[in-house]
Amino acid sequence: MQEHVNDEYVKRAQREGYRARAAYKLIEIDDKDHLIKPGMTIVDLGSTPGSWSQVAAQRLKGQGRIIALDLLEMQPIPGVQFIQGDFREQAVLEQLEALLENSRVDLVIADMAPNISGISDVDQANATYLTELALDFSFKWLKPGGSFLVKVFVGSGFDEIVRNMRQGFGKVATRKPKASRDRSSEVYLLGSDMRKEV
Numbered sequence: 740m741q742e743h744v745n746d747e748y749v750k751r752a753q754r755e756g757y758r759a760r761a762a763y764k765l766i767e768i769d770d771k772d773h774l775i776k777p778g779m780t781i782v783d784l785g786s787t788p789g790s791w792s793q794v795a796a797q798r799l800k801g802q803g804r805i806i807a808l809d810l811l812e813m814q815p816i817p818g819v820q821f822i823q824g825d826f827r828e829q830a831v832l833e834q835l836e837a838l839l840e841n842s843r844v845d846l847v848i849a850d851m852a853p854n855i856s857g858i859s860d861v862d863q864a865n866a867t868y869l870t871e872l873a874l875d876f877s878f879k880w881l882k883p884g885g886s887f888l889v890k891v892f893v894g895s896g897f898d899e900i901v902r903n904m905r906q907g908f909g910k911v912a913t914r915k916p917k918a919s920r921d922r923s924s925e926v927y928l929l930g931s932d933m934r935k936e937v
């Protein structure tokens with residue numbers, strides 16, 4: 740807790756009006772990779788408390804669309820449509836797909852992290868499953884040329900995720916933004932230039 744309070748990114752988030760220090764992960768990645776452009780349709784999976792949606796909304800500059808989804812409630816953000824539900828449930832996926840009304844997506848950002856059980860194999864398997872679901876969604880809904888940014892925990896299943904992403908994206912890169920704690924096994928995978936046929 741003390742570490743969190745003293746954390747430079749926590750202080751910065753409070754000063755700059757972001758709901759979580761996680762904002763600086765997306766900011767750093769987007770400053771480098773230029774993922775978010777006005778006019779885009781973006782899906783934010785695992786969005787609560789909402790700092791990635793805040794960053795995305797700022798960078799869309801009022802042009803485009805964001806659909807955010809989380810198990811937990813999220814306080815409203817102007818320009819962001821929110822669905823509360825479990826992404827693993829078919830009914831929730833259908834709700835998201837219905838909002839898209841057959842129009843494809845430019846960018847999927849997925850920062851989902853399952854509740855930790857403390858049993859590392861179980862936690863890793865749960866996290867990998869969420870990543871795979873997010874990847875399936877991206878393969879189905881991204882426009883050709885679109886991008887997918889996802890949090891992944893290095894461990895079992897990681898290499899297979901990278902292999903699967905390479906099937907669908909022209910380029911797959913790893914990102915470890917400064918705001919991601921060194922001792923955390925989390926990294927971000929960025930798939931870009933989604934192929935026409937997957």
Ligand SMILES: C[S@@+](CC[C@H](N)C(=O)[O-])C[C@H]1O[C@@H](n2cnc3c(N)ncnc32)[C@H](O)[C@@H]1O
Nearest residue numbers: 761785788789790791809810825826850851852
């Ligand atoms: C690290 S937080 C996301 C932080 C967010 N990117 C931000 O910037 O505010 C991870 C989120 O994933 C959500 N999550 C975990 N499992 C989920 C699931 N099965 N379906 C939807 N959301 C889930 C959690 O509720 C949590 O809010």
